[in-house]
Amino acid sequence: MITGLSVLAPGSTDTEGFWKMITAGRSAIRRITAFDPAAFRSQVAGEIDLDPPALGFTRRETRRLDRAGLLAVACARRAVREAGIASGTDLDPGRLGVSVGNAVGSATSIENEYVVLSDEGRQWLVDQTYRSPHLFDYFVPASLARETAWAVGAEGPVGVVSAGCTSGIDALGHACRLIREGSADVMVAGATDAPVTPIAVACFDAIKATSRRNDDPEGAPRPFDRTRDGFALAEGAAMLVLEDGEHARRRGADVYGAVTGYAAHSNAYHMTGLTRDGTEMARAITTALDEARIDPTAVRYVNAHGSGTRQNDLHETEAFKKALGAHAYDVPVSSIKSMIGHSLGAIGAIEVAACALAIRHGVVPPTANLHEPDPECDLDYVPLEARERDIDTVLTVGSGFGGFQSAMVLQKWRGGRA
């Protein structure tokens, strides 16, 4: 059961702002401001105007935490507040766990440290006398889970799930399994990534995976469009409160919906490549639908990976046809990466949050920038405008470097309050 959620994504400062923006079909991609991107191939990204004091962070926390940590903690605090399980309630801390998805750790802080210690790349034998007291925290991504656990008072199972760009879905899937097997009653689970930093931009430049539409940043991510040319790198976070059904019922929690199916597979094909025929993702979808014990035709909305690379668009389109059959042509499919970019490990959790909001509000968010559909992508991708529609069952999927495909099924909780 999802009993609370919070999103921090480019273009907004809270969940409400996020939902308004993506249902308005507005893109928040802009020219990079975190550093001067002039020397880079892709110069656009989804950035968050992070204001730590406004998010309630002390100066000490602001210095200690990497951006990814700030985003995770801010979302976690808001999510538990919304769910009504903030500290002081009678929840046993030992039954509260944390699962944080993350692909590239504290990338921004690690690179900042490197630049100082190496004297901007001049010294291979980096100079330890210049290091920050928080370098070790940046070095080990587990610190992101630790900070989140401290923020919500968790003393149950705590960890980071890091499966590249499926980390967000996988962190939530992992949390569901811990609840189901009885290791925790409540999990604060989601994901965070803040990769808008030169090394990350450069490594996606190298493989030509990001968009070169530098003169039209808002139009840069165009999944399923004939003119798409790659994804827009972004930062972001989402945290959800997942709760054992009985636990939620006992305390009368307000429920967004339930996670009823989840699957994660390795494709054993390629670290970055995807097959044209979509077999791997289709398999993940089928396994997740089976776990949810529902027929493919029950799916009312598909939240696509929709990164905006040709390879993904084709893989995914074929996968939906394979896994959903003829129903693939009837069900709306959309990509919110067209508006908030691709925040690597974080995006999967943001997309699950978007699915929960879609169920609650009965609205399908659109795919922005989709003006000229690629003829090979022949499904209903909800171009440009959101649609009102009663949605009780949602499928969300992700693909990640490292050869991962994950899928998750969310369903409406019919009882209103648990």
Added chain:
Amino acid sequence: MLSLDQLLQILGECSGDEQVTAQGEDVLDREFDALGYDSLVLLETSAQLKHRHDIDIPEDVIRDLKTPRAVLEYVNVPASRD
């Protein structure tokens, strides 16, 4: 001018395929796919051609060059670029 040996040297380093340099002209018309070179190897090769020999192959072009011969022709025969 880019020689076959120079190209194979770079392809070998970027792919980790130590045998390719010894094969010489035998590989001229073999497709990169068949040689087991994926798009990453070719992008890395293209970057190294730029760094070492100041040869610029646009990324949209490199995708369509399927064999060592095609790369050499593109680089060495300007008239082939249409």
Added chain:
Amino acid sequence: MSTDVVVTGIGVTAPTGLSVKEYWDATLAGTAGIGPLAGYDTTGYSARLAGQITGFDAREHLPGRLLPQTDRVTRLALLAAERALDDARADIAELGTYACGVVTSNATGGFEYSHREMQRLWAQGPEHVSVYQCFAWFYAVNTGQISIRHGMRGPGGVIVAEQAGGLDAIGQARRTIAHGRGRLMLTGGVESSFDPWGWVSHLASGTVSTRTDPTAAYLPFDRRANGYVPGEGGALLVLEDAEAARRRTGRRPYGRITGYAATFDPAPGTERPPGLRRAIELALADAGVEPDGVDLVVADAAGVAELDAREADALRAVFGPFGVPVCAPKTMVGRLMAGGGPLDVVCALLALRDGVIPPAVHVTDVVEDYRIDLVRDRPRPCPLSTALVLARGAGGFNSAVVVERVP
């Protein structure tokens, strides 16, 4: 969990050996793999001892085509994976590619690779960054490369919890088999980040021993405890359903994984007790074992007085003073981050198999107040059927795994 999960294959990459036999012979002999960090000038650094794997030439073990795209950590992981699957005599195609998965832990990624690429970026410019950087540096790389090389398409994943993560990965793999989502899981962790930039990051933990005498640097539970020595390597294990494994191989497995639990310490400033004791109790409950049924504890062995005291407290609280033999094989290899827990599980399995507890080395003066029975100096032969393995990660992670001998 009802299903019996067994270990049918092991691959080890440790500072004391690149095979199970080498590692175990060295461990029983009390041979340490700790020495001055080699490969570059370390005179500018405040600590210089490491548990380093020497004599590993990736070219001898891996196809050339994997080299341009892999960091040292991934090369070690690929070797461990191959050895573990060979050891299990597993034929992935026959078992079904979707039935075989990989779950590993890794705490620091492909650090040396990333260091080189960051230097290229900052010294030469963005167009000099390798195409392989986009995956060679991140924490998921070992799971990804292993699954591709061996065609394992089953439930995959990566769990990170600093030093505790390796045990969490094993817990996750066991869960996957017990719930019928996989027939064979390759799991554990391998770590390596000893390039200068990685080394300085290790030193930033603030608890790395600055002593220069390899026999006096890492002394867990000793009155002279002065921090730890970082190590590299780790272990990967093949887990299978017991009955299916018996039918498949007809061999006796290394042992069963019967219990697992993870907890987290309370945030600083709260009065609540630390979580290690709870992790132990939950893991024993999961295994259905009473404390007096445990014959051996492989300790986390932090080497930092406050943490050693805390671990001793937890052991006394659960087992009573001197209630169970405690071993600390990490004294021979150092602390391997995500690789440490899995390597200790290997140690526990081999100890159960051979009925002998390896000694902690260099520790001579155990703090009396700890009242623990630390096995030192020489191996202790004794009948063993159940062992508990502990691992803690900086920041408050506690994990525990229970393994049992298969008669």
